[in-house]
Amino acid sequence: MTWHRVRSAVAIGAVMVLLAWFWSRGEQFLAANGPTFDEPVHLAAGYSYWTTGSFRLNPEHPPLLKLLWAAPLVFGDRPAYPYDVAAATRDDHWHIGTALLFGSGRAPRALLDPARRVNLTLGCCVALVAGWWAYRYWGSRLAGIAACAFATADPNLLALSCVLTTDVGLTLFGLLACYLLWEYAAAPSRGLLIATGVALGLALGAKFSALAIGAGLGAAGFVYALRGGRLALPGTPTGAPPRRAAIEFAFRLGLIALVTLAATYGFVHFDQWGRGLKFQLTRADHGDGMMYLNGELSRTGWYHYFLVLLPLKVPLGLMVAAALGAGALRRSCASGRWEFLLIPPMVFFALASYSRVDLGVRVVLPVVPFLYTLGAGLACAGCCRCAGRGLLAVCLVWSFVSAVRADPHPIAYFNEIAGGPRGGLRYVADSNVDWGQGLPQLKDYLASHGIGAVYLSYFGTDRPEAYGIRFQPLPTYGRVGAPGGETIPADAPRHVLVVSANNLLGVYLNDRDTFKWLRAREPAAVLGGCIYVFDLTGDEDAVRRVRALSAE
Template sequence: MLALLAAMAVAMVTTAVAQTPTIDEPVYVGTAVVYLDQHSLRYNPEHPPLGKLLIATGVAFAGVHLDPAFAGDQTQLGRQVLYGSGVDPGRLMLLARLPMIVLTLLFGLVVFAFARDVAGTAGGMVALALYAFSPDIIAHGSLATLDVPAAGFVLTSVWLVWRARRRPGRYLPLVGLALGAALATKMSTLAAVPVVLALVVLSVWPGSQRVRRVLAAVGAVAVLAVAVVWASYLVVDPRLRWDPPPGLPVVPGLRALPFPEPYLDGMRLQFGFENQTWGGFLFGRQYSGSLWYYLPAALLVKTPLGLLALSAAGAVAMVAVPRLRAAAPYVLVPAAVLLAAAMTGARDLGVRYAVFVPMFAAVAAAAVVALRRRWSHVAAVVLVVFAAVSSLRTFPYYLPYANEAFGGPANTHRYLHDSNVDWGQDLGRLADRLRQRYAGEPIWLVYKGSGVPSHYGIDAADPLAVPADQVRGLLVVSDSALARADDHLRALTGSSTPVDEVGYSITIYRR
């Protein structure tokens, strides 16, 4: 177990050190600095504070201070903190990412414990191995973002409610705390609330058939969850000073929810995002709006084949085998409901919105070992090794991972875009490549990300700002920008020769 977690830690730390800031990270890091420095909730209100407070535990060691007179938006805030505060952005990003790495490793212990409860120690080891080698979990667990923490807290709440079947007095308060932590990290976890509360009823009812006691258990979990949300805001600002952002959409009924006003206004912002029309890219097709099947299709590309096979077999075993059937509502239903909720979203921007799937899938896979058939044990070992080898082959480029059926990470950009392949993470690697192989050549850059190219020594011009016949030399294009390219950029790349690639996310052309 420790060896698996150590291998995962090495993969995540190596990734965290090598990658420049992704698109979302500077906003969260900048907001964490404001939490520490000014105890203000004014930035990034669309997400609750807990995840950024966790980031702040690392940022606190960087000694970053923000000018109290700074008045920019949250994007400008992130850029100012990273590139204008006098602190090395690489060191700052590593400090911000380390708390998330530690948390991701702790969620690995939850996966092991949950699977061990369902299928014994061997099942726990299978689940932990699949979790530890999951490219998506490694990729997003090594970033200062909110997706893995939110998913991990949901998984933890479900595991605890599973344990509450035998000792409700011990575990139900912990269920409330874990569910509250999920809600205080990301609002998309609201979809988990009815599922977890229904599982509380399922866990408590056999031992206490009095409706009053069951309702009391559900109420206690709900109250604790709400209390955690309130506490996350009060930790930032005990006086809860709040000025609502302008232009909030009207959403009837929110005032009836027992959450702080900034949380409710954050929900309004999220509803506003969902009412916008976003662009997507799937299997080489650029489109406007969203596709209901986007996440299942993207997960098919991004999930190791060994995990896909084992989790599917484990799900069948949980439904078909009587002694495993009790675990099915706790493992399969939460993942299915959360995935269904995520599929209704307007933003087809990556499997990070469904990063809970490989977590629950790893637990489901453990059921194969519980079949106690020799062939099932052999199959489990073979498929775990297959998944591990697939993951190791993509090291250290986990964000653009694709499984072997889709040609591996070198081909991910043909099927997907944004945080599935190119989230701005390779700007530093690009700078190194240009210095090593193309020193002195003119550079034209279309970069999609939050990094500042000049900080890394990249002196580049914008090829979209001049006529095509003036673009001569190296044309460097982020693959996510190419996926959403207009006619001008497509004409430029179509009349250029690809000569190199960086991190499976940036293509270098010669013109």
């Protein structure tokens, strides 16, 4: 075996080890975290598409990923679809999702975990594409391994790969489209043209914000042409007018993407894509939720939200490597077709900021994998290659430590600048910290401390009673159906109050100051970064306030 093959085998082995590590941490996540806010809806919508043949449910997101998530149910146990609930609620997806996940007679995890593993597979593919692009761009196996390592060590990628959210699918197909166009610019071929168009179409079938990826690709192609590059259909004569050749190429690419997108709707339901896009463009008219930044609430968001958020949520090892890798990028600017690596994420970030849909780091997740590839450039730092590789090793170890510290609750991950989950809550909330995933931790905490019943203000659509949690309900947000619960006697030996992080800040409550009096109080425990436990035993004034809230 030649030395070249040995190095290739070692590189492949290293990548496989990294992916196995990523998957094992994903399994830890599945065991430790309950359903997040939107997961019952997304799973039920996908299952309804397969079962009813209609795409009416949850039209505000395209169907592709929901179809993939529901496939294990369709080709597995096939639980009964709640037609009675759908008829009684006129296809209310919240009630249908709750009925499917909690009323099918099966354990919720038995339905949810197979779907989550589909998304975890997509997360592994993001790491593979980022690593392969780094290998191809920098011409280094070490760079490819490094990019894959940054990806598998990113708590944000892991968290969003383990829940049913459309962001990882968009990230994968968007990154793939950018990479394939980068390859096409160097060596146009019919196969690459079709593959790029299909990847773009799949991105549009994953999430409507893929339009921003399309805009980024267009901007990258424009800058590439200004710098003397050429984008044209395969076989186009070199003497053909560049502008006309580029227009023909863009038309053919868009047509392939459009056909692919229509296929995700089964062609006959393609009109639903336009309806869903209209919904997203008029979110404010539908009373969309509240957003939180630096102690302020807003229904319209902030243009600078993601500028504040990313430095708090992205691992510092990755940020340092990406910043230093930008220096190595200068060496390849003349011939590396850098436009397709830099411009699409910049355009996506700018449009996401302009949209002011400030719901969490997941909105700009498609930007992050470009940092993996950029940071891997430290492996090829020109005349300072030894120093660059030393810095790369430091950044990778730093990222691995961040990953281990975040497990098995990476949703609430914040880096050292923020000071961890409790520090991060000073700046941002919502799905950055609390997505309703914390009830399994609460169940274990109550059992280990011998606490019978609690006063509970839970944010999310999971069911406390499904875990055997006894509770007296307090003002909350997200509960579907009857409030449930019981009344704790006034003379009970223990008075324990449990509040979700979003409710503690009052993000979605009618009165944002409902729990203001608790914010300066030291909790007895913070579970998974998102569940705050306060022991009020012996504090008669606090107990009276809580019981008064329960009576409202």
